[in-house]
Amino acid sequence: MSISPERCHHLFQKTERSLLKLSSSQQADRVHSFRTTARRLQTLLEEVIPERSRNQKKLLKLLDQIRKRAGKVRDLDVQLAALRSFKIAQEPRRKTQLTQGLIELRAKHEKRLRKILQKDAICGIRKRLRRALKELRVKTGSDPLLAARGMLAQARGPEAKLTEDVLHRYRVAVKRARYAAEFAPRSAEATEFLAQLKRLQDVIGDWHDWLTLKESAVASLGNVNESSLVAALHNVTGGKFRRAVAEVSALQTKPVPELVPAGPSKGPHRLSGAAAPGKEQTDSAA
Numbered sequence: 074m075s076i077s078p079e080r081c082h083h084l085f086q087k088t089e090r091s092l093l094k095l096s097s098s099q100q101a102d103r104v105h106s107f108r109t110t111a112r113r114l115q116t117l118l119e120e121v122i123p124e125r126s127r128n129q130k131k132l133l134k135l136l137d138q139i140r141k142r143a144g145k146v147r148d149l150d151v152q153l154a155a156l157r158s159f160k161i162a163q164e165p166r167r168k169t170q171l172t173q174g175l176i177e178l179r180a181k182h183e184k185r186l187r188k189i190l191q192k193d194a195i196c197g198i199r200k201r202l203r204r205a206l207k208e209l210r211v212k213t214g215s216d217p218l219l220a221a222r223g224m225l226a227q228a229r230g231p232e233a234k235l236t237e238d239v240l241h242r243y244r245v246a247v248k249r250a251r252y253a254a255e256f257a258p259r260s261a262e263a264t265e266f267l268a269q270l271k272r273l274q275d276v277i278g279d280w281h282d283w284l285t286l287k288e289s290a291v292a293s294l295g296n297v298n299e300s301s302l303v304a305a306l307h308n309v310t311g312g313k314f315r316r317a318v319a320e321v322s323a324l325q326t327k328p329v330p331e332l333v334p335a336g337p338s339k340g341p342h343r344l345s346g347a348a349a350p351g352k353e354q355t356d357s358a359a
Contacts, residue, residue: 076121076217076256085206088114088136089199095143096190099183101150104143111140116252118205120220126208132201139189145182149175152286159309163301171293171302217257218266221250235318237284243321244277269324276320280313 091107115133118125125133153175161168228246235243251270257263287306297304 142186149179221254224250280317
């Protein structure tokens with residue numbers, strides 16, 4: 074199953090749009106949109122089409138610098154949303170204290186993000202994006218689903234027990250596998266595989282969001298024996314960890330199908346002359 078040129082074309086355009094929106098405002102939705110779009114582009118150039126030009130490598134480096142700073146802001150947005158949704162009668166003042174601390178930390182990281190979103194830097198990245206699209210070559214035999222399944226197989230590892238570290242590694246692999254699979258043309262096989270990855274990503278991501286909130290609470294309020302709020306967050310995180318482990322374990326009992334590329338490569342396909350870009354398979358947040 075070869076790669077979809079239209080989705081590649083659309084992704085480059087969306088990356089440029091999300092970068093411009095982020096440079097004008099660092100609102101939560103714009104931060105999240107840029108991060109997921111930049112991750113998709115990174116997956117395309119590193120996993121699906123691993124042969125990169127010097128310009129494409131430089132582009133990824135520049136986007137990665139912005140994405141990492143945006144990630145600090147995004148993590149705090151997620152923690153604030155989780156904390157505000159957490160209904161607990163105990164220690165309302167400490168909850169307010171934790172909320173205010175997270176808001177102040179977000180403002181600090183947002184300021185750092187704005188510093189690298191200067192007009193000249195954005196202009197340079199936009200030029201590199203357009204050049205990178207013209208340089209992009211897709212081999213006929215490139216198979217996004219094959220690449221995605223390979224990522225999952227590597228993430229399984231030899232560990233018998235799913236620890237937090239292993240689950241975190243699996244979380245990253247599932248995310249990148251989903252992004253890779255999105256470049257496959259629409260089919261029943263791709264749709265089913267993407268739905269499975271989306272479900273896994275949601276469950277593991279939910280655990281990770283609450284884990285980071287618990288860690289922030291511990292840093293601010295102390296351990297479980299010092300705060301009933303921290304103890305409650307610890308219990309919630311534990312439950313979400315067990316659910317995530319159950320989902321991953323269920324997947325690991327199923328053999329990963331061995332896909333064989335459709336045929337030998339017939340040479341590169343140039344995307345600069347692609348048809349009008351179509352809708353990306355999914356624009357949902359990850």
